[in-house]
Amino acid sequence: MNFKLIEELDTDTDIDWWNSNRERVNAVIRAFNDWQTIHRFDQWEGKVTIAKAEACERYGESHDFSGWQYEILEEIKEFVRNNIDDSE
Numbered sequence: 001m002n003f004k005l006i007e008e009l010d011t012d013t014d015i016d017w018w019n020s021n022r023e024r025v026n027a028v029i030r031a032f033n034d035w036q037t038i039h040r041f042d043q044w045e046g047k048v049t050i051a052k053a054e055a056c057e058r059y060g061e062s063h064d065f066s067g068w069q070y071e072i073l074e075e076i077k078e079f080v081r082n083n084i085d086d087s088e
Contacts, residue, residue: 001041004079005033006072021060025069028056032076046084053077 006029009022031049039045053073060069 001083003036005036006076017064021063021065021069024056024059024063025065025072028053028073028076032080035080041083043084046080049080050077053080 008026008029011019011022031052035045035049053076
C-alpha cells in the first residue's frame with residue numbers, strides 16, 4: 001500500500017475564524033494520517049475517517065470554508081474509499 005500523508009494547515013493566521021476552520025480540517029487530516037500509520041488502513045477506521053470528513057464538510061457549509069478546504073476533504077475521502085476497496 002502506498003501512503004499519502006497530508007501536512008496539517010497553519011493555524012497561526014491572526015484571524016480567529018480562519019484558525020477555527022483550519023483546526024476542523026486539521027482534525028480530519030490527523031484522523032486520515034493516523035488511519036494509515038497507526039491503524040494500517042483498517043476498514044472500520046477508514047469509514048470513521050470518511051464520516052469525519054463528511055461532518056467537517058457539513059460544518060464548513062455554515063462556517064465559510066474555502067474551496068481548497070473542501071478539496072482536501074474530498075481528496076481524503078477518495079483516497080480512503082479507494083484503499084478500503086483494495087483491502088477487502
